[in-house]
């Protein structure tokens with residue numbers, strides 16, 4: 001549904017997006033991750049047809065965006081980053097306006113508005129002036145606007161920003177639900193959301209895609225993926241740390257905490273030995289007569305991967 | 317009472333006809349997108365205090381003006397409202413930008429431009445819809461100055477045809493100023509900047525057509541002035557005043573009307589160019 005090839009955007013001499021490519025099919029939810037200023041919003045603005053690209057290709061439903069902007073735009077629902085709204089309107093009036101612009105026939109307007117109000121839990125503020133809404137409700141009103149025409153493609157720039165925990169949960173569930181028959185792109189700084197709602201995620205840094213995969217694939221790329229966490233006691237004189245380091249399956253041992261008779265250590269697997277590490281550690285402990293209190297294989301964590309690969313950027 | 321009835325016939329009927337033509341064009345000729353934008357924009361004028369404030373200011377100014385010229389009227393019935401219409405555009409230089417300043421700058425300040433321009437509509441739908449809404453507000457102002465006409469009719473016996481022509485000419489000038497404001501407001505997110513710059517440009521547009529300036533230009537025949545003469549002449553010929561004067565005299569020539577219409581379309585087109593460049 002969405003295909004982006006080698007997209008570039010320059011603002012004067014500043015390069016905001018530098019060769020981004022990705023594809024989103026129907027039934028997929030693509031998460032955009034990346035540090036502040038990475039170029040997530042700029043990419044979305046180009047895909048929605050708001051900003052013209054400097055170079056590159058954007059295909060919406062197989063048709064190039066520039067060739068038929070109005071048709072492409074009619075298929076997309078878009079929640080901009082700042083959730084902009086007309087402050088002089090009421091929630092209902094604004095949604096009606098959006099529905100009309102979206103080309104919903106007059107007879108279907110009321111239904112469409114009611115449905116969006118229900119989906120985004122806006123019943124309480126339906127007749128309230130947008131000017132007096134709280135931040136979360138403003139955000140939800142703008143979200144409602146983006147789904148009012150039941151679009152095939154949804155582009156949501158930080159959809160859960162400013163929502164309370166319950167609403168965050170609802171919106172994630174909503175994205176996941178809608179993702180079954182739509183193509184969705186959403187950006188977020190909350191990494192759990194990626195696991196909760198995405199079928200795939202890309203990490204963008206300084207305008208380029210630096211990681212791309214399913215949440216599980218990405219987690220497996222984290223340095224500590226597959227590490228074995230060991231907590232054991234009864235080590236008097238066993239020199240367990242050195243023994244662990246000697247294991248061919250282990251790359252290194254990071255001691256988290258240790259006492260006279262107690263150790264908590266993370267054993268990072270050597271390349272390709274992820275599956276054999278924990279039995280080896282277990283055997284070693286048994287041979288040495290240690291009392292194992294905890295032994296588990298850690299999953300890689302997205303935030304670790306994120307920090308590892310985008311680190312240099314936050315420093316400049 | 318009779319006079320009032322005649323007046324209503326003479327003014328209300330043309331007004332209603334104009335409104336009906338406008339509504340017909342709106343409903344049958346323009347796409348729904350334009351209507352939707354127009355409706356929202358017009359409503360926005362009346363849900364905020366801006367339209368009411370402007371109405372009051374305009375009425376204040378125009379009735380002071382007419383009161384001032386009333387003295388002249390009593391002695392010399394023939395010229396009547398002529399001076400009134402001569403001065404009205406000077407106020408429109410201020411009023412029209414005040415009506416139009418929010419058109420695109422507010423959209424940029426709120427960020428809603430990003431919404432509107434990602435909706436399935438062509439930019440000209442939005443530009444025209446917004447412009448027409450502001451044009452209706454200006455029309456409302458002129459209609460509200462009807463009591464002045466009534467007073468004048470009560471006091472004397474003016475030629476209402478000429479007064480009507482004065483209104484038509486005034487409205488055309490106001491629409492030109494509004495079109496200039498549309499372009500300027502697309503350039504900035506600050507309404508104040510939009511207002512000030514538009515007022516300056518409208519003032520120049522109005523002044524550059526002054527007879528003094530044309531006469532002065534015609535008298536140039538030597539010196540370095542000749543170098544910039546073509547530019548001055550161009551600015552002078554762009555000036556709205558001569559066209560206004562012709563119309564206000566009740567001479568409805570196609571040439572003058574074409575001047576206004578072309579100018580307005582040019583400005584609306586320029587608005588779309590500015591909006592496109594702003595995003596690049």
Ligand SMILES: Nc1ncnc2c1ncn2[C@@H]1O[C@H](COP(=O)(O)OP(=O)(O)OP(=O)(O)O)[C@@H](O)[C@H]1O
Pocket residue numbers: 011014015016034035036037038039040041042043081
């Ligand atoms: N109109 C503009 N003119 C100049 N530079 C811009 C413009 N818009 C964005 N940029 C720059 O482009 C870069 C990417 O910005 P963008 O908003 O896409 O980042 P982002 O990934 O969405 O960040 P965040 O997580 O903070 O939302 C930034 O360095 C920003 O300063």
Ligand SMILES: [Mg+2]
Pocket residue numbers: 040041042081157
């Ligand atoms: Mg952003």
